[in-house]
Amino acid sequence: MDSFTRLSRRPSLADDVSQKLSRMILEGDLAAGEQLPTEQSLAESFGVARTVVREAVSRLKHDGLVDSRQGVGAFVAEPSARSAFRISPACFEKRQKLLEILQLRTGITSEAAGLAALHRSDADIGFMEKSYRNMESSLLAGDEGTEKHLLAERAFYQRIAEASGNQYIKEFLSMLDTRIDMELRSVAIKNARVTEWSSEVLSEHMAVLEAIRRQDENAASQAVRYHYTLAAQRLADRADLADT
Amino acid sequence: MDSFTRLSRRPSLADDVSQKLSRMILEGDLAAGEQLPTEQSLAESFGVARTVVREAVSRLKHDGLVDSRQGVGAFVAEPSARSAFRISPACFEKRQKLLEILQLRTGITSEAAGLAALHRSDADIGFMEKSYRNMESSLLAGDEGTEKHLLAERAFYQRIAEASGNQYIKEFLSMLDTRIDMELRSVAIKNARVTEWSSEVLSEHMAVLEAIRRQDENAASQAVRYHYTLAAQRLADRADLADT
DNA sequence: AAAAACAGGTTGTCAGACAACATGGAGACA
DNA sequence: TGTCTCCATGTTGTCTGACAACCTGTTTTT
Secondary structure, X not given: OOOOOXXXXXXXXXXXXXXXXXXXXXXXXXXXXXXXXXXXXXXXHHOOOHHHHHHHHXXXXXXXXXXXXXXXXXXXXXXXXXXXXXXXXXXXXXXXXXXXXXXXXXXXXXXXXXXXXXXXXHHHHHHHHHHHHHHHHHHHOHHHHHHHHHHHHHHHHHHHHHHOOOHHHHHHHHHHHHHHHHHOHXXXXXXXXXHHHHHHHHHHHHHHHHHHHOOOHHHHHHHHHHHHHHHHHHHHHHHOOEOO | OOOOOOOOOOOOHHHHHHHHHHHHHHOOOOOOOOEOOOHHHHHHHHOOOHHHHHHHHHHHHHOXXXXXXXXXXXXXXXXXXXXXXXXXXXXXXXXXXXXXXXXXXXXXXXXXXXXXXXXXXXXXXXXXXXXXXXXXHHHHOHHHHHHHHHHHHHHHHHHHHHHOOOHHHHHHHHHHHHHHHHXXXXXXXXXXXXXXXXXXXXXXXXXXXXXHHOOOHHHHHHHHHHHHHHHHHHHHHHHOOEOO
């Protein structure tokens, strides 16, 4: 694996069109039950070929955002028809929305911790201890250790999700964590560098580890909730998004 | 709205191809990093036009299952690149998988209840009381009331998700509940008709309502967890799926 | 009045062409 | 021998045009 990541490629036209259309639906510009313009008309409006529009609309259909009928047209579906959960860019544009997605993560991670307390192995504990020590030692490296610290923290909680023994919890958290880490990367880096609360954060992790070690379901769940609730506040404060 | 639903239409070829390809990826027949056959080759294998394959692959790209590079080919992505959470058909094929998706639902609904206890309005309580009464009275109607009972139960918990004040919890639960209700419909109907535990189930709902009424976050969370854990067992037992 | 046929419009699929990108190999040159 | 450039080949991304299949509303036939 290269130490440099491949430069990101331009999004395809289908990427652009599907993003614009789903945005219009999710923000209410196109209401449930409303008919989309015809494919030909969309192709003209976006200045692309009809096949590009079809690829984009195919994505929306797959997500349950749109329902098409041959010969009639495509219609915006009711929200209850949704068949995929995606982390919308809107999550990272307003403070309240950010707190809500972080709250969802807190709930599921808390659930994972409770389950991990019931199902964890000695190997899980060993791995978590190692990750904890990595978090600890990377703090001593100052700014240079920030990357390592964030990686160790991520590994710690990822292991908890695995120890939950629930595939879907694990997958969902993987998706959530990856996206949140990506969107809030610079924020998290700044927070990890604040020395005035780093020992407090470490003790939050330690409380999680100890609760899982002694297989105390409720304590594990509460410890994660405590840490993640504070972490969410810290992230939202640092991100400094508009309020509404 | 007609009292009869429109007959379901045949899935499109793109529906079929995307379902088959994603199945191959999710079941490990195509491993992360592995290259997919070329679009032309897939078109020939599936006996469809290349544009159909492109529409199907466009969906997989949108889900983060596949990453394509112009001029090179499409590759199965690492699981961490996933950008959507979908409820796979696999959830309903094996007992353990069913219990896991139900457990995920339990966790999030429990979280929603805790938040609802903090944020609920008098109108929320009023609505939940009405739904509770509907559950109660529909039980007296015997088999004829089963539909009403399930609707009232769904409305009760949907209101809790709304009262949580968290858009993403609400959306995620809407997706989960809709799908689970659809897949386990006949199972849930049979369970709703078992009179020997119906009063016990009603008291589980009442415990949820009372905890939210008195704004006791932990009691609400625990009451939902209690009900949903038992309900998951009942559903899984009745569904009688293979073990592995 | 009811049923059948027709016209027009839209989505679903197909086929073919070319642009844009990527990779590997051959040849030229220092 | 090592490095650089160019070319050939292969693949995805986009475009165009055509027709099948479906749907709806109107007109014609019974």
